[in-house]
Amino acid sequence: GESVGLHLPTLSVQEGDNSIINCAYSNSASDYFIWYKQESGKGPQFIIDIRSNMDKRQGQRVTVLLNKTVKHLSLQIAATQPGDSAVYFCAENFGGGYQKVTFGTGTKLQVIP
Amino acid sequence: DAGVIQSPRHEVTEMGQEVTLRCKPISGHNSLFWYRQTMMRGLELLIYFNNNVPIDDSGMPEDRFSAKMPNASFSTLKIQPSEPRDSAVYFCASSPVGGGMETQYFGPGTRLLVL
Secondary structure, eight states: OOOOOOOEEEEEETSSEEEEEEEEEOOOTTEEEEEEEEOOOOOOOOEEETTTTEEEESSSSSEEEEETTTEEEEEEEEEGGGGGGEEEEEEEEESSSGGEEEEEEOOEEEOOO | OOOOOOSSEEEEEOTTTTEEEEOOTTOOEEEEEEEEEEEEEEEEEEEEEEEEEEEOOOEEESSTTTEEEETEEEEEEEEOOOOOOGGGEEEEEEEETOOOOOOOOOOEEEEEEEO
């Protein structure tokens, strides 16, 4: 039968503005979370991680917020630049081990110059 | 360092054909991972090796998939016979043993289309 095309949700942001990308995770027992950046035609790249005993972690221009009550993760990018244009997806890890990691499908960030 | 190298970058084949994907990890990295990425399911771990030994292959979809790592600098993922539902981007990643996910480096991927 005919296949339906899938499209990633897209966030368009003006250069210099802050970006907020959201992720809902599924397992309340997950204790480790990761954000990845994936540019077109490239493999995923680790950006920042956070453990469940924290609710906020900052890196260079990026901040991850974790709300365990509603199982929500967000990635904030300050002063968004054209080079930030990519797909961003989160991952959750429950119980340790590489096989116990679930990856999201992602959000496409478009930076408007 | 050249990073993780994968070949081919693109592969188009017909259903029933054998497909072999290749990976050269970063020198000195002793863990190697094979992932599959689709729009529907995101990234999924298929199998990983430590020091050339397969540690966990529970993510391998079925017997049509097999992976080998004959030495520290080379690994293959084979699909035989291939099916249209195998169409995806296949990534290889490497890391130091016990390094954690933050130390994984991904290759550029092989985009596979099975007609």
